[in-house]
Amino acid sequence: MIGIFWYYLSCTVRNRTAHQLRRLSNPRYAVALLIGVGYFWLVIGRGLVRGDPDVSSQARADIGLMAQMVFTLFFAASIAKWWLFGGSRLALAFTPAEVQFLFPAPVARSQLILFKLLRSQFVALFSAGLLALWMSAGRGLAFPMRMISLWILFSTLGLHQLGATLVHESVTSAGGGRLAWRRNGLPIAIVVAAIAGVAWTLFGAREELRAAVQNQSLIHTLDAVLHRPIPRAALFPIHILFAPLRAGGVGEWFMATLPALALMIAHYPWVLWSDVAFEDAALDATAKRVARLAALRRRGAVQPVTGKKVSRAAFRLSPTGRPEVAIVWKNLTAFSRTLRTQTFVLLIVLLALVYVVATFAAGSADKARMVIGAVSLAWGGLLAVAGPMWIRNDLRQDLPQLEILRVWPLRGASIVAAELTASTIVLTVMQFAALLVGFLMFRGVPSETFTPAVRGWLAVFAVIFLPVLNAMAMTIHNGAALLFPAWVKLGSERPGGIEATGQGILTTVATSLTLAVMLIPPLLVGTAGAWVGSLALGRGGAALAVGAAAAAVVTGVEVGFLLRQLGVVFERTDPSAAGIGAGG
Amino acid sequence: MIIVSSLTKYYGDLAAVRDLSFKVSPGEVLGLVGPNGAGKTTTLRCLSGIIPPTSGSITITGFDLAKQPREAKGALSFIPDEPQLFEYLTVEEHLRFVGRLYGVPDVEERIVPLLSELELVEKRGALSTELSRGMKQKLAIACGLLHRPKVLLLDEPLTGLDPIGIRRMKQTILSRAREGTAVILSSHLLHLVEELCSQLLVIQGGRLVALGKIAEIVADRPHLSGQGLEDIFLALTGSGNGPDSPRS
Numbered sequence: 001m002i003g004i005f006w007y008y009l010s011c012t013v014r015n016r017t018a019h020q021l022r023r024l025s026n027p028r029y030a031v032a033l034l035i036g037v038g039y040f041w042l043v044i045g046r047g048l049v050r051g052d053p054d055v056s057s058q059a060r061a062d063i064g065l066m067a068q069m070v071f072t073l074f075f076a077a078s079i080a081k082w083w084l085f086g087g088s089r090l091a092l093a094f095t096p097a098e099v100q101f102l103f104p105a106p107v108a109r110s111q112l113i114l115f116k117l118l119r120s121q122f123v124a125l126f127s128a129g130l131l132a133l134w135m136s137a138g139r140g141l142a143f144p145m146r147m148i149s150l151w152i153l154f155s156t157l158g159l160h161q162l163g164a165t166l167v168h169e170s171v172t173s174a175g176g177g178r179l180a181w182r183r184n185g186l187p188i189a190i191v192v193a194a195i196a197g198v199a200w201t202l203f204g205a206r207e208e209l210r211a212a213v214q215n216q217s218l219i220h221t222l223d224a225v226l227h228r229p230i231p232r233a234a235l236f237p238i239h240i241l242f243a244p245l246r247a248g249g250v251g252e253w254f255m256a257t258l259p260a261l262a263l264m265i266a267h268y269p270w271v272l273w274s275d276v277a278f279e280d281a282a283l284d285a286t287a288k289r290v291a292r293l294a295a296l297r298r299r300g301a302v303q304p305v306t307g308k309k310v311s312r313a314a315f316r317l318s319p320t321g322r323p324e325v326a327i328v329w330k331n332l333t334a335f336s337r338t339l340r341t342q343t344f345v346l347l348i349v350l351l352a353l354v355y356v357v358a359t360f361a362a363g364s365a366d367k368a369r370m371v372i373g374a375v376s377l378a379w380g381g382l383l384a385v386a387g388p389m390w391i392r393n394d395l396r397q398d399l400p401q402l403e404i405l406r407v408w409p410l411r412g413a414s415i416v417a418a419e420l421t422a423s424t425i426v427l428t429v430m431q432f433a434a435l436l437v438g439f440l441m442f443r444g445v446p447s448e449t450f451t452p453a454v455r456g457w458l459a460v461f462a463v464i465f466l467p468v469l470n471a472m473a474m475t476i477h478n479g480a481a482l483l484f485p486a487w488v489k490l491g492s493e494r495p496g497g498i499e500a501t502g503q504g505i506l507t508t509v510a511t512s513l514t515l516a517v518m519l520i521p522p523l524l525v526g527t528a529g530a531w532v533g534s535l536a537l538g539r540g541g542a543a544l545a546v547g548a549a550a551a552a553v554v555t556g557v558e559v560g561f562l563l564r565q566l567g568v569v570f571e572r573t574d575p576s577a578a579g580i581g582a583g584g
Numbered sequence: 585m586i587i588v589s590s591l592t593k594y595y596g597d598l599a600a601v602r603d604l605s606f607k608v609s610p611g612e613v614l615g616l617v618g619p620n621g622a623g624k625t626t627t628l629r630c631l632s633g634i635i636p637p638t639s640g641s642i643t644i645t646g647f648d649l650a651k652q653p654r655e656a657k658g659a660l661s662f663i664p665d666e667p668q669l670f671e672y673l674t675v676e677e678h679l680r681f682v683g684r685l686y687g688v689p690d691v692e693e694r695i696v697p698l699l700s701e702l703e704l705v706e707k708r709g710a711l712s713t714e715l716s717r718g719m720k721q722k723l724a725i726a727c728g729l730l731h732r733p734k735v736l737l738l739d740e741p742l743t744g745l746d747p748i749g750i751r752r753m754k755q756t757i758l759s760r761a762r763e764g765t766a767v768i769l770s771s772h773l774l775h776l777v778e779e780l781c782s783q784l785l786v787i788q789g790g791r792l793v794a795l796g797k798i799a800e801i802v803a804d805r806p807h808l809s810g811q812g813l814e815d816i817f818l819a820l821t822g823s824g825n826g827p828d829s830p831r832s
Contacts, residue, residue, distance in 0.1 A: 320684070326685050330670060330681050334670065403634050409654045409685070411653075571636075
């Protein structure tokens with residue numbers, strides 16, 4: 001059976017690659033590829049990021065240590081989530097064609113899982129290669145060793161997620177009976193014990209951590225605490241996976257890779273065994289199994305919650321008025337219906353956790369408030385970069401239905417503008433909320449630099465500039481989808497899983513660079529505006545607001561220009577030639 | 585009224601539609617038939633403004649589709665064979681959405697009769713993802729009919745419908761035609777075409793093979809006299825190897 005799977009996957013990869021290469025006959029794709037290759041050659045090939053000479057080796061080591069700690073805790077949290085709440089259902093997702101051909105075929109379910117594992121390796125290898133290329137720009141291990149280390153890391157975590165999801169689904173399927181809970185109970189108990197162990201150790205070390213905050217040695221102290229027996233045992237598997245990436249030489253890397261590889265290999269039979277156990281427990285007919293898995297596959301994509309009462313629309317849509325408003329209404333309604341209570345609960349729990357940890361570490365509620373304020377401000381900043389990738393209720397969602405969009409009695413530019421308005425509104429509201437929390441948390445905190453007046457003007461700056469900045473970012477992301485539909489995930493399907501990191505990196509780099517280039521004129525004009533403002537109004541926040549207004553106007557003009565151009569592209573795009581929507 | 589003049593569409597070097605001219609008057613139902621790859625879908629896509637033709641002109645109720653696209657599109661409706669719906673909107677919200685797009689002030693008054701006509705009243709609050717294939721098709725049809733278009737373009741409209749739905753759909757098409765709508769119906773179901781269409785347009789290889797009432801087409805080809813539409817179709821498209829085999 002592996003031979004058949006291999007045939008299908010290798011043909012798919014070969015034909016897909018050939019198809020992508022054929023696309024390069026289109027000048028648009030060829031130019032984009034040249035720019036991309038040029039960028040990677042400049043940045044990585046020429047070593048433009050081989051380390052800032054001004055950054056000391058100590059500072060670099062600190063950054064490395066902090067990054068490793070952050071990723072260790074992130075992966076630990078992810079694993080805990082997979083066991084406690086179930087993994088991403090993308091881990092179980094099959095394509096419609098795979099369901100149609102493989103599920104009714106005489107293929108055992110364990111073989112389907114094997115197929116799934118085999119397929120994920122292609123994505124994991126691509127991501128590992130790209131990330132290794134990126135990391136090789138710094139110092140340390142050579143590219144092949146980094147790539148192998150990252151591949152083991154991604155594969156193992158992907159396998160673990162799949163295994164945890166299978167077990168979790170088997171519990172759900174078995175209705176949470178005693179047998180099911182016996183199977184799921186042990187891992188849950190281990191996860192809960194690990195969380196409790198780490199939390200207890202951190203609680204016990206609160207004085208040390210508090211002192212470390214005062215001495216600005218938090219990273220090293222936290223690292224030391226996390227290497228104490230209980231946290232070390234709890235995080236042991238993740239440490240094993242990270243060890244090859246920390247190796248200083250070939251010998252050390254080899255010795256560290258062996259246990260990591262063993263851990264990865266051990267996952268294979270475990271995942272397959274979970275599946276067999278599931279089959280034993282379920283004792284279901286083949287038809288039922290197919291239906292259930294088909295349902296799982298459907299849920300792989302982001303879907304609205306069905307079977308429950310549908311939530312109200314974003315606002316009441318009047319039957320008359322500008323038709324563009326209907327598109328904004330549709331997209332805002334779509335966004336509101338993808339929100340889940342779980343997200344809000346998680347956010348509140350996280351904020352509470354930050355507050356508790358900060359109170360212990362800082363020793364006072366005031367400082368804890370500042371920590372929460374800083375986290376909120378950082379979150380607002382992160383949203384400016386990552387938000388346009390997360391919030392996609394715009395053309396990226398609707399392009400598969402381009403045929404229908406093209407029939408609407410509207411100009412192309414109007415449709416494009418209306419489509420990305422909802423995303424811009426959502427992103428801006430989220431940013432304002434984060435900034436407001438930050439603003440309130442820092443209220444009353446004395447600072448020579450950030451006086452109340454300066455803070456007020458900074459808020460004015462944000463209110464003026466953020467909406468147009470977000471509109472620009474959304475225009476770039478939607479423009480990328482329209483110009484390069486073959487390179488952008490469209491529809492409700494999201495590139496998912498740890499192994500799909502590579503695509504995320506490419507998207508981030510490409511769109512961030514475009515945004516940076518587009519922001520040069522507003523920056524220049526904004527600076528000039530602030531200078532003129534300072535001459536007229538004196539140095540201070542008022543001049544900043546003038547600069548922000550000038551920058552906002554230029555950004556707005558740029559957005560308008562881009563929308564006009566994208567409107568033309570929209571009107572000229574042939575859905576079937578671009579590979580969008582239904583063919584025929 | 586639809587007036588198509590010398591419509592030609594190339595995909596690279598491939599001519600999907602070549603020099604196609606015809607017109608459909610208000611109240612007429614034109615059946616667009618042809619074998620797979622004949623250019624039916626491309627023709628409908630050009631007529632609905634989804635893709636621009638390489639050359640030629642299309643006039644919808646007096647508006648040139650290339651020069652006055654908003655006015656032309658406002659008067660037409662295209663219902664594709666595969667219903668394309670928004671997964672986060674309910675049945676009723678789809679109609680409100682379309683109502684605003686096309687500026688229908690009395691949308692609320694039109695929703696219930698339309699949903700009744702298509703037997704969707706009970707599903708008015710359901711998300712499109714909760715509908716069966718046939719119901720999705722009905723919703724797509726309801727969306728297409730809401731603004732009472734003067735031109736209706738239908739691509740395999742009966743796909744996925746049950747027998748009752750098929751009967752209702754036939755009645756719907758005929759009633760719209762009686763109200764003065766110009767209808768173009770593309771389908772492989774020749775009995776449907778025979779039953780509903782007042783005119784027939786047969787294309788193959790992107791070229792017009794025959795145009796007119798079935799009786800007129802047969803009158804021009806006496807050897808087809810007395811044959812059913814299926815045989816006529818086979819003869820016209822060359823599958824029957826008769827004297828009417830089209831030459832490329």
